[in-house]
Amino acid sequence: MQVEPYINSVVKSLDNSALINAKLKRRKQQNIYYDNDGLTVKYTPNQETHELACLQTDQVITSSFYYFEVKILKKMNNKNVISIGLAFDNYLVNMPLGVFSGSIGYQSDGKVIVQKKEIDLKMNPYKQDDVVGCGIYKSVVFFTHNGIRSLQTVKIDIKEPLYPTVVCGDLVVLQFNLGASPMIYDYKKMQVKEQQDIIQQIDKQDVSPYSLHLIIQEYLWSQGYMNSLKQFERESSLEENQSMRFEKQPEEMTYEEEQQLEGELKRKQSLQMTPMSALQRKLSGLQSPNLQQISSIERKVSGFQLDEQENNNEFNQIAEQAFLKDQLVNQERIKIQKLIREGMIGDVIVILNEMMPEFLKKEGIRQTLYAQQFIELMKRDRVQEAIELGQLHLSQHLHFQIESVDEKLNPIEIKIENILGLICYDDIGSSALRGLTSQQQRERVCEYINRCLLIELGYEDESALEICLKQLSQVCDEIQTRGLLGGQSVQFL
Numbered sequence: 001m002q003v004e005p006y007i008n009s010v011v012k013s014l015d016n017s018a019l020i021n022a023k024l025k026r027r028k029q030q031n032i033y034y035d036n037d038g039l040t041v042k043y044t045p046n047q048e049t050h051e052l053a054c055l056q057t058d059q060v061i062t063s064s065f066y067y068f069e070v071k072i073l074k075k076m077n078n079k080n081v082i083s084i085g086l087a088f089d090n091y092l093v094n095m096p097l098g099v100f101s102g103s104i105g106y107q108s109d110g111k112v113i114v115q116k117k118e119i120d121l122k123m124n125p126y127k128q129d130d131v132v133g134c135g136i137y138k139s140v141v142f143f144t145h146n147g148i149r150s151l152q153t154v155k156i157d158i159k160e161p162l163y164p165t166v167v168c169g170d171l172v173v174l175q176f177n178l179g180a181s182p183m184i185y186d187y188k189k190m191q192v193k194e195q196q197d198i199i200q201q202i203d204k205q206d207v208s209p210y211s212l213h214l215i216i217q218e219y220l221w222s223q224g225y226m227n228s229l230k231q232f233e234r235e236s237s238l239e240e241n242q243s244m245r246f247e248k249q250p251e252e253m254t255y256e257e258e259q260q261l262e263g264e265l266k267r268k269q270s271l272q273m274t275p276m277s278a279l280q281r282k283l284s285g286l287q288s289p290n291l292q293q294i295s296s297i298e299r300k301v302s303g304f305q306l307d308e309q310e311n312n313n314e315f316n317q318i319a320e321q322a323f324l325k326d327q328l329v330n331q332e333r334i335k336i337q338k339l340i341r342e343g344m345i346g347d348v349i350v351i352l353n354e355m356m357p358e359f360l361k362k363e364g365i366r367q368t369l370y371a372q373q374f375i376e377l378m379k380r381d382r383v384q385e386a387i388e389l390g391q392l393h394l395s396q397h398l399h400f401q402i403e404s405v406d407e408k409l410n411p412i413e414i415k416i417e418n419i420l421g422l423i424c425y426d427d428i429g430s431s432a433l434r435g436l437t438s439q440q441q442r443e444r445v446c447e448y449i450n451r452c453l454l455i456e457l458g459y460e461d462e463s464a465l466e467i468c469l470k471q472l473s474q475v476c477d478e479i480q481t482r483g484l485l486g487g488q489s490v491q492f493l
Contacts, residue, residue: 018066019164020179022059029053039176040073045080045169052080052094055166057178060089067135067187068164069144073173075108075128080169082108084132086141087165088158097167102160105167106132106143114141114154121150131184136162147184219463222454224334333453340446341439345373348449359456365449368402370394371419372445378422379437390420403448405435411444 023038031044032053043053070084083096083105091097097105098113110125111118124145126132133144142153166174177183220229332355339348349369352360360366370393377386398417406412418433425431435441454460 017179018061018063019057019059019068022057022178024176025056025058027054039178040173041176042074042173043168044171050080050169052096052167052169054087054091054093055168055174055176056087056089056091056163057165057176060161060163061086061136065135065137065190066164067133067183067185068179069131069133069177069183069185070166071131071175071177072126072128073175074171076171082126082170082172083113083167085134085143085165086136086158086162087167088160089163091163091165091167095167097165102158103165104141104154104156104158105165106134112143112154114156119154121152121154123150133183133185134164135187135190137190144185147186149185215463215468222460222463224337224450226334333450336453337446337450340372340449341442343376343379343442345369345376349373356456359453362452363400364402365452366393367397367400367416368445368448371402371416372442374419375422375436375441378428383423386423390423394420403444405438405440405444407432407435409435409438409440 024034024041026034030051031046032055033042033044035041041055043055045051045053072082075082081096083098085097085103085105087097087103087105091100091103093100096107096113097103099116101115104112104114106112106121106123108126110123112121112123113119121143123143126145131144131146133147133149135142135144136156139157140153140155143150164176164178166176168174216232217229220226220232332351336348336351339345339351349360352365352369360369370389374386374389374394377383377389394416398415398420400416401413402416402419404412404414404419406414414436419436422428422431422433422436425433428434428437451462
């Protein structure tokens, strides 16, 4: 299941409120008079210089969709055209929109100009009392005339930020509608359609049971829940040749999909095993006999990759080394987690010093562990030992920040000198540093050390399930915020 494209779609979904409080930028240009509402403007051209006036908003378009309208309250003659569209900031060129790159304009004679070229969108000329609209959605620009949208659109490739812009040379009075008032063109229909399309795209995603199985398995393994993982494997009861995904019917497949399916069938036939059987053998203490029976997920958690043409002897040697490495990951790492959660930091330091002395010397690791050991000593009223520990291991790192929690148990980073402040309180439990003595503090340190251990051993420090949940949370929040489901709440079961 690919989540990322739909995050982008939802986050950048249609939103016309981006410039709802925007006004026209009051430029120091002669013969331009702005009304108090900041959206109505009158321009009287100089008959001798024939200078064009440029009117722009004071805010840039920030959403992937935006639409605005301009009502022509007065237009005295037709000597010079009016150009309504989009342009880069401070567009002061004495030329209509579209003549220079970074702009596009719908002219009052019906022409649309972009990159110095006229684009035939079959738009009508506009005059006094008409309402002209311009919208952009994902680099596609469209125009409206009195509420009627052009049948064709223009795709632009403009890198600069864009502003609603009007360039005119006639005596005109214009009124901008940037979203604060109802529009002539019902752009909300576009919003509804796009919202429905996003939901349909999400609903169509094929969620493979095998993929979900691997995600859960990887999370349980990375967090050290080996008993839960073994129980999960027993309860799931995946059988050999069991269909692991929802397949399309042959008549619904493209040629590429047919080729991919054929390749997967050949691979399954060559393996003659369930995708999880290799890992199940490892969990039961058995090594896989040859390369063909090692799944990709096992190679990942074992920390090595092999070419399938390598001989079995070489593979078995590497597999044995990987198995021993996994023993460290699955036993000592879990033991370290347990000791940290129990506050036995001294024992953790002893284990790491014996097995991975270089890891213990790394900046961040030693400060975090010794700071937590200081906290544990203070909790047990072993003040003298805490003072000696602080003098020996912490006094040179007073400004170093480590993982911690505040008094409200929120995750933060705190300087070691503040942690040493525990020694100033008779009753730590009622002090501003009481969060340091909580179980959540131990969990915070445990999570940090576990993450660093996984990185040190060549593993991913964050499971696929954790990443997926973060993405899913963002999607659900955006769906609920933007009302894509008609105001229904979205929550996890």
